[in-house]
Amino acid sequence: MRVEKxxxxxxxxxxxxxxxxxxxRARTVALGFTLVDQTKLVTAASEIARNTVEHGGGGIVRLQVVNDGVRNGLRLVFEDRGPGIRDIALAMSDRYSTGTGLGLGLSGAKxxxxxxxIDSKPGEGTTVVLGRWK
Amino acid sequence: MEQIPILRIGRCLLVTIQVDMHDRLAMALQDDLTEKIVATRARGVLIDISALEVVDSFIGRTLNNIAAMARVLDAQTVVVGMRPAVAITLVELGLSLSGVKTALDVDKGMALISRLIDGSVASADARREG
Known part of the structure; x- marks a missing residue:
């Protein structure tokens, strides 16, 4: 897979x-995603961005335009250096919440x-990668 | 500070969300609406989200909360104008908005609120008579 941007x-x-x-939204529009696909990825990004801010103590997101030889896609890499997630399987389950939300963030974004x-180590931080293809 | 305007029309409060809401703005709307319901003795709240391109779990939860608080204050909430792409996304996200009544547009939402208000008046009368 080639990272073009x-x-x-x-x-x-x-x-x-x-x-x-x-x-x-701007990247998905530029890549020619359908309106539904745009909305799905923007919503997923919103969920993970909120996790990064609220649970990860803030971080960054990389917006990567990728190409697998056939299709273009958008890959979003969220990175924080927060407390990390001890039990990823539990955090991924629907309705599990440590914050004030509905517990749909990770499972819904997936x-x-x-x-x-998702990759997380207690004490070191969390990285979540989301991707959608055109 | 930014604020989402709340208009009163008869027994109803009308809110048209026209900006991409950050979390604080959503919380502020929730607080403003509950205060306005009490101050105006409104019986209905109509929330137009036709300009919203994204409803994530936080905004969804805020809509649910507003409906629940309004109900406790004896007002009916109807959310109108959800975009099809938003509806598809919400369902896949796992958010059913089960506590919120919805209608396609403002006209249909107003009609629904009128029926709900009159319905609750009628059933209260029926209880008194019964």
Whole structure:
């Protein structure tokens, strides 16, 4: 997979969550995603951005335009250096929540993305990758 | 500070969300609406989200909360104008908005609120008579 473009957007405050939504929307439009696919990825990004801000103590998101030889896609890499997630399987389950939300963030974002991965080490931080293809 | 305007029309409060809401703005709307319901003795709340391109779990939860608080204050909430792409995304996200009544547009939402208000008046009368 080739990374054709790699941009960095801060993800530290509640206002950054809105900015991430806007930036992801602009990239999906530029890539020619359908309206439904745009909305799914923007919504997934909003969920993960909020996790990064609220649970990860803030971080960054990389917006990467990728190509697998056949298709273009958008990959979003959220990174924080927060406390990490002790039990990823538990955090991924529907309705599990440590914060004030509905506990749909991780599981919902996974359902809305075609590619999803999460990597977390207690004390070191969390990386979540979301991807959708055109 | 930014604020989402709340208009009063008869027994109803009308809110049209026209900006991409950050979390604080959503919380502020929730607080403003509950205060306005009490101050105006409104019986209905109509929330137009036709301009919203994204409803994530936070905004969804805020809509649910507003409906629940309004109900406790004896007002009916109807959310109107959800975009099809938003509806598809919400369902896949796992958010059913089960506590919120919805209608396609403002006209249909107003009609629904009128029926709900008159319905609750009628059933209260029926209880008194029964």
């Amino acid at each position: 790699d941009e960095l957007v801060p993800c530290r405050t509640a206002d950054d969550i809105v900015r991430v939504r806007k930036e992801v 359902r809305l993305s075609q590619d999803f991965s």
